Amino acid sequence: MALESNERPDKPITKFESMLKTDDVYFFDAEDFEDIVHHYLNNGKISLAKKGIKIGLQQHPCSIELKLLQVEVMVFENHLENAEKLLDELEMLDRNNEEIYIQRANIFSKKDNHAAAVSLLQKALELTTDSFDIYSLLGMEYLFMDDFKLAKESFMRCVEFDNEDYSSLYNVIYCFEFLEDYDGAIYYLNEYLDKNPYCQVAWHQLGKQYYEKRMFPEALTAFDFAIISDDTFIGAYFEKGKVLEKLGKYKEAIENYETTINIEDPTSHAFLRIGKCYEKLKNKEMAKYYFYQTVHEDPLLDKGWLAITNFYYNNKNYEKALYYINKALNIDGENPLYWKKCANINYALENYDQADFAYKQVVDLGNYELDTWLKWADVAHFNGDTLSALQILAQGREFYPKNLKIIYKSVGFNLIIKDFINARICLLDALKLDKKRKQLQLFNKQFPQYSNSEWINTILANYKKAS
Template structure:
């Protein structure tokens, strides 16, 4: 969270020196603190192979450090090597049986193995031995969250934050649990209390801003982020969140200004450049949007959002052949986005690649079965091809998956009517009218001639309130 640039530079210098020595096979000598820094850096960035290399080098130099052996056990667990991790932590337990990290590491391993009840027990042991450590409460929260006990998870995340308000991971998980359980609005006071207790804490205002943002209270969120920035003008994450708040308020020019301040001068991040590109896209400034998306790709060729963004720009200009290249690249980089697959499908259809369009819509519904637009657009292609039965079968599948979606019901009704299956159509129509009467106009948008069918209009009138 918001590391001072000098501290960040020191960490990266240590990392570069370690990697150079490892790559060149030189002897590696660091003090204990530097090794801890290396291991923390690699684990935070999920670079577990490098983290294990750092652990091995550290243990070779400091074989009697229990802290390093604990680190090694935890890294092994993160790599899925549970038996080796347990053997390592058992060795620490023989040396120091009351070490809280022994219980914590056993809890982490149990969590990753899915034995949540055991994990909770281990973390509670750790808290009994060391009640002032925020990381133990955080791990206990993660275990409860995996168990889908969101109230218990939130309680432990809160305790973690009382001990260490700077724990950004705890904030993110707490906000998620409160959102999922529908309790965010009721818990805003928890976040406000930190700013009341320390009104000059940039972190407290930043955390409050995040809570307001998640609750959809964008004006309050903007105020909180602005307070954080007044206290610490180089609080880059606060600038980024303030920019996102402006995006939510559709104030794209103000958002661009803040995204420009969300990184150290001259050190733009691919994410910031991509966000600026999206703001220009919303302003329909295609040239600038493409420029910033391309800059993001130059910095990070794996940034799927930027590839997709260029596709969207070309699509908006009806340059579908060109858009296809960028959409295909986006789904190659991240194939779990229904939005990407739908955009690709629509572009494929525009250039006449009907089979490819159908395949892309099918993939969109696999990724996100609860996306009505994908089912509707896929069925529309089948219908336009004259394949009424296939379109009807597809919409039946969609309505089975989402029985409460009126749009799908009306679309199915329209296809049944077009196929002459009137009794089935009227049964579906009754369901649709009960779900959302006003949307019956969709039927007449699909087929204007239906307004002349008296039996249909009589049935609709029966449900008119």
């Protein structure tokens, strides 16, 4: 039975949930049902939203707004065909309802037809006086299309409607950053702050833009204003700490990182930064303590294991460094920098087989730095495979065709395998680049057994006469 109004709970949500627990049936206005369904959708309670729609349509079978909410749920659950059929019916009843076009746009977006979605949203704009949500949806569609300029303009309109719409503000800055227009972002944020001088979010974002431009004093000022606006703003303290590190003020940086820990539960990233600061202050014990705190707080943070690796590597404790770099590799085995560290450690330990494998991983993963080729070639040579060392140098020379370290090393390795023809070719290539022989010591230092040989001296003398 339906209850009289004086028998019902005051709030629609409470009243609705009370009804679900009993056999009683409460009567609601259609607007109440809309509020109930919106509440559950906003809180991710889809099953309760569907119950609200079902009961609402039983009481108000002609409510277009409730049917549009039913469409929204269908789209969310990917029942797109059913949603389109219902929209066709609704459009026959009300062609000028902007929500119909918005839901059709959502369907096209789900189908990755973002251009069609944009077209429908623009039609919706023509029919509404409340365009805030539509501009937000347009901004997202433009992001999907990688049109960051139009996305930025759409989100800017959202911020104009509501200067506390921080989600849109973040999206505006994201677009500026993607376009690498840091000056534009700074100008926009300063204009925004002229109207909203106590907005900690805007100050924080402004500081990050100055940081990107390496304008560290300006960034520091911006983060200070963010903290003045909200002295519990952890992000501002953390970013301020990073700026202070850049300025070499490590003790002050530590204080800011410690503040983030005092405000909220400690984070592995704060511990890691504190450890790095102590390392710069040459306080090895405190650095080590905080690096271990980092991985204790988050054992899956590979950067924490890398920090411990570097700590031991820099202190020439290669056995421990090897143990910890393997921890990092277990978390991210596709990181060429971790494999390179592993290779360098094995190189230092004279584990040349393992070093050879690690350098191969480095190159396979796309790291083509000069010292990678040089050290990998040395490792192959130390393993007794000088021919492979020459092949490695030949690959490296494709990336660094005029690098004398590679060419002089190729001369020496060719001499070792008694390939005098290729040794001579490489030496002449080197001399063409090293006209004043300033870099010849690279060869003499690594291959002293050949530095004063008759073979070398003859080529040098003949080259000098010819030139």
